[in-house]
Amino acid sequence: MTQSWSGGYVADIAYIEGFYIQQSPVRMALACLLGGVAAEMPAPDDEACYLELGCGVGVGALLIAASNPAWKIIAVDYNPAHIAIANGLAHAARIDNIQFLEADVVELAEGAAGTALPMADFVSMHGMWSWVSPEVRAAIVKLLAAKTRPGALVHLSYNALPAWQGGFGLQRLIYETGRRSGGRSDAQAEAGLALARDLRAVEANYLAESTLSRELIDNIHTVSREYLGHEYMNAHWAPAFHADVVAAMAGAKLDWVASANPLENFPELTLKPEQRAVMDRYTDPIMRELIKDMCLQRHLRHDVYVRGARRLRNADRDAAIERLAITPVISPGELQTTLHVPAGTAEMSPALKGLMEAAMRGPTTIGALRALDPTHSNPAELVSVLVGTHQCQVAPYLGVAQPDGAHRLNRVLGGRIKSVVDARSSGLACAPLSTGLTVPPLLQFIAARLLDGESVDNAPSWIATLCGDVLPEKHDKIREVMHLAIEQRIPVLKQLQIIPG
Template sequence: MQPGWAGGYGAETPYVPNFSTSQSPAHLALACAVAGVHWAPDREALTVIDLGCGRGASILALAAANPGWQAIGLDYSPAHVAEAREVAAEARLANARFIEADLAGMDEAAAAALLPEADVITLHGVWTWVSDPVRAGILAVLRSRLKPGGLVMVGYNALPGWSGDLALGKLIQNLAGALHGPADARAAMAFAAAQALHAAGAPALRNSMVLQDFAEGGNNASFGWARYLAHEFLPSAWRPAFPTDVAAAMAGAKLEFVGQAKLWRQFPELWLTPQQREALAALPPGTDRELAQDVFGARQPLREDIFIRGRRPAAPEALGDCCLALERLLPGGAVQIDTGIGKATLPKAVAGPLLAALAETPRRIEALAAIAGDCGLTPRELAVFLVSGHAAVPVWREAAGAAALARARRFNTVVMQRWAGEVQEAGFAIGLAVPRLGGPLPLTAGEAAVAMLLADSGDATPDPGAIARALLAGGLPLEPGKAATLVRDVLNTSLAGWRAMGLV
């Protein structure tokens, strides 16, 4: 049953313990530098708030990686807040706080009574699922609680990217409303009914990304998938938004657009044809570029837009000073970005020396550009290729002491015990806290389990067979052959980076 306090949001089943790397201030700092916008907070004393924090995965990982920060999650679901508090207590994270509060109708005074001033406020998966009074409450929090110079990251269902799924969303909402039982089961049944309409040749469903992904096996029929469907489509206020309208709403809290957290989206040359760019260039001045260019982005379902309260130009050295760590060595050696339309490639000849250098130690972008030499790409472009191509991740601090590493390890053990099975079944990533990154590293549950075993063993030359056996004994649902392959892949591609960033 939909609880009375939920105000039309499907709150009866807990959300997946999800996190987004775009909520990590380290990533936001790099995105600002790439966009040429100044953002230079006190790195060891940040206050970060997540509105609609779900089960707290993002805030918990930020608190675990940054002992000097205050990390606060706010959500109106008592089940979400209770679980997040339990994890914080179990991992002994005194700097993580979770508040149960309804954003609907919250005014500036109420926000000030509940929350401190913040350097970063994030709302991921909230804005396009909630009613107007909740949106008004969010804006009141942003007006009242964001410091001048502070950042906001809004992750939302974007139009026109979702236009092919509007009919599917409405159908699922309507069909599920006529059924009985738990929300996830109703959502799954409604989805199956919509699939039958699609199979019978419904033109309004022909361009549905969700149906296409499902048909291609990109998602599975697990409880995580059903729960995702319930949270995606059952909230009665679900309505994807155009970037222009989100920016206009944010302007009401004195916020100016910085750029997209998906860094490659800041480079139209990577994903638009010359003809498309020419057509965009011919538009009248004052046209919203974000809106206009998204008509070419066939698959831009979720935008993660960064806003700042007081936009100033970045110092010339800001980008070069950002530091990157190796995320993984890529098979074949080239770095590729999947733009949803095609693949942008940083060739092996350029990528190889950069990844080899990062395998030794994290490096500043200025140093990486020097290694790349005269390759025809700017430092900005190199950074975007490495990060959006999942070869590198931004680094937040130069070093992390033993106490900070032990604290993060304790948290990682707790989240693996609690959430690894669930995120594996749902096909989501798990975020292990890494103090040098100032936040979580996204990993599959299998990769994360290998990382924990490697961290525990501390072996200079790990034995792949022993790790695969320990993995299976640890209860991760994997076939023996797959465990051995996973361990081999991880040792070949990820171990060097994990060591350099201090995860193992």
């Protein structure tokens, strides 16, 4: 692992590509409303500024830039390989409202480059907080204090405690073994994992008894080598308690509001009744979150902060939620009304199930749905179930035309898919959603082909293209998946203007 300039952070391999909806401004704004704090989305032609720290190869930032061409997007990463890849994608799609900046956050917080940054309306950091040194975390707070406007929203995800406490020994074992083995960070992580497996086989106490360590070792084959290197080979790997991160963010005058995962804001769906009874002894939100984290296996928190919280009365919050426009992102036949949540299996009530079915008919508002059944009195629960189960998304710009840049980016992203086993998980830019739509690589491929003027009649040739490295006996399954995607998801993409109607 090269440390001459990386300061102990993994920089010899690029991080995995991904799009995380929690990073989008529209999801941050929804979290604020669920937390009883006012938040407005900029209009499509407003000059808003979005800043991402630790952007990786930049796909998430690009999707937001392409979906909001009037905004200024600035994406920062320490690894020049990440910035080179990101700039290549931006150039190929001709996205000109985004700037990728190779920078050390410590230098950025203290130097002229940081001073030159515009004030941000939205900031996102995915995973970075857990992987950098205390010096860098302090610089993050300093930069946020200097570069967030009053009312700005900040998304911060990180490895959370106590969920990760059973993984401390495993991470240290992998790290110490790996750095002695030589090679790239991904190879080092695999060397450490090999030792961890051997120790578990001989019933090493902290690997055999730790539920988390057992699960990580058993499921490690399902994650990429790039993720393994970045997760386990960072010298400053440090999961954190929510209360400690809240205290750190206070240094930038940022107040914690809620989770960017809507369902996590509802104890009824995350905790057992007996656990809720204990939590209800407290009104302090930080204490309530600590109790929640003690009860849940929440390894990654997605928290939203605001600089200058404008607290809403319940009636005003409900009215703001009712004005939210939503749109289905699955077909009606895919609707799930039985939810698998941390507290167990939750079967939706007949009233809520009816409103969920109504939401599948097309774009609407939360208020219009509630008008169908006035007995359902909780608009926050309704929008959280629809959005939190990934069956609908908030769509602040319904009716806004898809920009040419969004079409170009979607063609670039989909054009890179060469195999049905491509592991990249990304999205498609969508102006009505003001962000990306999370889709599997197969749907990216189909969208790109349709945007290039092809027809679904070409599906047989698409299958041949994607199955070059797939065993012949599995082609029928691929053909079935392809036709299902065309039948169920193409109408959704047309509704969202991602492909021509």
